[in-house]
Amino acid sequence: GAGVSQSPRYKVAKRGQDVALRCDPISGHVSLFWYQQALGQGPEFLTYFQNEAQLDKSGLPSDRFFAERPEGSVSTLKIQRTQQEDSAVYLCASSPSEEQYFGPGTRLTVT
Amino acid sequence: GDSVTQMEGPVTLSEEAFLTINCTYTATGYPSLFWYVQYPGEGLQLLLKATKADDKGSNKGFEATYRKETTSFHLEKGSVQVSDSAVYFCALRYSSASKIIFGSGTRLSIRP
Numbered sequence: 734g735a736g737v738s739q740s741p742r743y744k745v746a747k748r749g750q751d752v753a754l755r756c757d758p759i760s761g762h763v764s765l766f767w768y769q770q771a772l773g774q775g776p777e778f779l780t781y782f783q784n785e786a787q788l789d790k791s792g793l794p795s796d797r798f799f800a801e802r803p804e805g806s807v808s809t810l811k812i813q814r815t816q817q818e819d820s821a822v823y824l825c826a827s828s829p830s831e832e833q834y835f836g837p838g839t840r841l842t843v844t
Numbered sequence: 845g846d847s848v849t850q851m852e853g854p855v856t857l858s859e860e861a862f863l864t865i866n867c868t869y870t871a872t873g874y875p876s877l878f879w880y881v882q883y884p885g886e887g888l889q890l891l892l893k894a895t896k897a898d899d900k901g902s903n904k905g906f907e908a909t910y911r912k913e914t915t916s917f918h919l920e921k922g923s924v925q926v927s928d929s930a931v932y933f934c935a936l937r938y939s940s941a942s943k944i945i946f947g948s949g950t951r952l953s954i955r956p
Contacts, residue, residue: 736887737887764940764941766943766944768944773948773949774948774949775848775933775935775946775947775948775949776888776933776944776946777946778943778944778945781941781942781943783941788941789942789943792943824887824888826888828940830940831940832890833890833944835887835888835889836887837886837887838887
């Protein structure tokens, strides 16, 4: 079956541009997580949804970061006015209950 | 706060060598512990897990034992293969509804 998919896989943005990163979770998975992985580091938590409810957004680094999951399925992570420090791989994971299944990530490069 | 510390890489070994990747954690409660693996060009995959003290997780010849007294969860494999070359992440999590806290990763390269 299909796993978690993310698009685009690669995104280059000029500093100051807005970007939107999409996550298609595994069908039926209730929980959805976003993580940010800087080069050479482990993933760091950004935010968590249970269905359409955003239950934890404590990891979002600034108010330029916004995530939504309006119908409890696809999720979008939006970054406004991108900065160089936003360059990273953004990982999405979905979960039916216990295990989190990770997508391949979107590599964002801000120039 | 909670955190995970793992040995820095890269680690380079010859095929059939014994592998240990050290991992220690700091936790305020009693988390589950995990090892994830990221093969080149692929997404993160769960390798093994242990949910309570003294549990041993195992998969694909890899093992790790949850040691509460030393707050450790070291990854071991008796005989590594070239196909084990990847980045390995130690991690902890408190519940299925909570975030995973990852270590910084250890890159493993196996020479034929």
